[in-house]
Amino acid sequence: MGSRQLHFAVFGSCGFEADTLVEISGPGNSGKSLVLQQLVAHCLAPYKFGGRQWSVLLINLSHKINRESLAKSIRMELKAYSVGEVVAAKCPTEEQLAEIAGECMSRVRFLNCFANDDVSTSLIDARYAIINDPGIQLVAMDTLSEFYWLDEPKITKRMSMYRHYRLLQARLEKLCKDAIVCGIYTVESAFLENRFGENLPEASIKYHVRMQKIQNQILLNGLPLSFSNGIHLNTTISKEIT
Numbered sequence: 001m002g003s004r005q006l007h008f009a010v011f012g013s014c015g016f017e018a019d020t021l022v023e024i025s026g027p028g029n030s031g032k033s034l035v036l037q038q039l040v041a042h043c044l045a046p047y048k049f050g051g052r053q054w055s056v057l058l059i060n061l062s063h064k065i066n067r068e069s070l071a072k073s074i075r076m077e078l079k080a081y082s083v084g085e086v087v088a089a090k091c092p093t094e095e096q097l098a099e100i101a102g103e104c105m106s107r108v109r110f111l112n113c114f115a116n117d118d119v120s121t122s123l124i125d126a127r128y129a130i131i132n133d134p135g136i137q138l139v140a141m142d143t144l145s146e147f148y149w150l151d152e153p154k155i156t157k158r159m160s161m162y163r164h165y166r167l168l169q170a171r172l173e174k175l176c177k178d179a180i181v182c183g184i185y186t187v188e189s190a191f192l193e194n195r196f197g198e199n200l201p202e203a204s205i206k207y208h209v210r211m212q213k214i215q216n217q218i219l220l221n222g223l224p225l226s227f228s229n230g231i232h233l234n235t236t237i238s239k240e241i242t
Contacts, residue, residue: 006035007042010209010221018137019177021204022184023169025192026211031218031225032186033064033142035209039184040065041073043138044104049081055107055135059122062143063112067105074101107135116147123171130179139176141185144168148191165191166200173203 016022024032040058045051058065075097082091092100109129111122130136148164165187176183189210212219219225 006038009223010039011207016182016207018180018182020182020206021173021176022182022207022209023205024184024186024209024211025189026186027189027213030211030213031220032211033062035211035220035225036140036142036184036186037065037070037073038077040108040138040140041070041077041104044074044107045077045081046100046104049078049100051077052137054137055109055133056138056140057109057111057126057129057136059111059113059119059126059139059141061113061119061141061146065142067110070108071101071105074104113147115150119147119168120171123175127175127179130181136179136181138182138184139172139179141168141172141183144172144185144187145191160196160198161191162194162196163198163200166198166203169203170201 024035026032040056042050043052043054043056046053058070078092078097078100082097111125113119113122126139130139145161145165148161169185169187172183172185175181208221210221211225212222217224
C-alpha cells in the first residue's frame with residue numbers, strides 16, 4: 001500500500017482540511033516517523049499522481065526523515081500510482097519519475113532542530129515562510145517530544161512530560177489556525193499521560209493515529225502495518241479506524 005491508500009485509510013475520501021491538527025502517537029520504534037513521511041509524500045505528489053501538490057514545512061527534531069528518505073517515498077508513491085492507473089505502455093520511466101520527485105522535493109523545506117530553542121525559532125520561521133509562500137499547506141513536526149530529556153536538567157522548575165508536550169502542541173495548533181494550514185506531528189505515547197492531573201487547555205485534534213507494537217507486529221489504529229518495500233496496511237480486518 002502506498003501513501004495515497006494510507007492517507008485514505010486514515011482521513012477518508014476527502015482528506016484533512018485546512019487548520020486540521022493530526023496526532024501520530026505511539027511507543028518508540030513503532031513506525032511513527034515512517035507513517036508521517038508517507039503522508040507527507042502523498043501531500044507533495046502532483047494532482048495527476050493522486051496527490052495534493054502542496055508545499056510542506058518539515059520541522060525536523062529527530063532527523064529520522066531526511067531528503068533522501070523522503071525522495072524515495074515520493075518515487076515509490078509516484079510509481080505505485082502509475083502502475084495502478086496507467087497502462088504499462090504509458091507508465092513514466094524511472095528517469096521521469098526521478099525528475100517529478102525532484103520537483104516535489106523542491107516544495108518541501110526542512111527546518112532542522114537540535115534543541116528546544118531551535119524548535120521555538122523554527123515555529124517563528126514557519127509563520128514567516130507561510131506568509132512568503134501561500135503554497136504551503138502543511139506544517140509537519142517529527143518527534144515533538146525529542147528534546148525533553150536534553151533540556152530537562154537545565155530547567156530550574158521541573159516540567160512534566162505532559163506539560164512539555166501540551167505546550168509545544170498548543171504552539172503548533174496556534175500557528176496552523178492563524179495561517180489556515182494543516183498540522184501533523186509525532187509524539188511518544190508516554191507524553192500523553194497526565195500523571196499529575198494538570199489542568200491545561202485541550203487542543204482540537206481531528207485525527208488521532210495510534211501506533212502500537214505488539215509481539216513484533218506494528219499496528220495503526222488496530223490494523224496490521226508492514227514497511228517492506230513501502231507501507232502496507234491490512235484494511236480487510238473488520239475494525240473501525242478512529
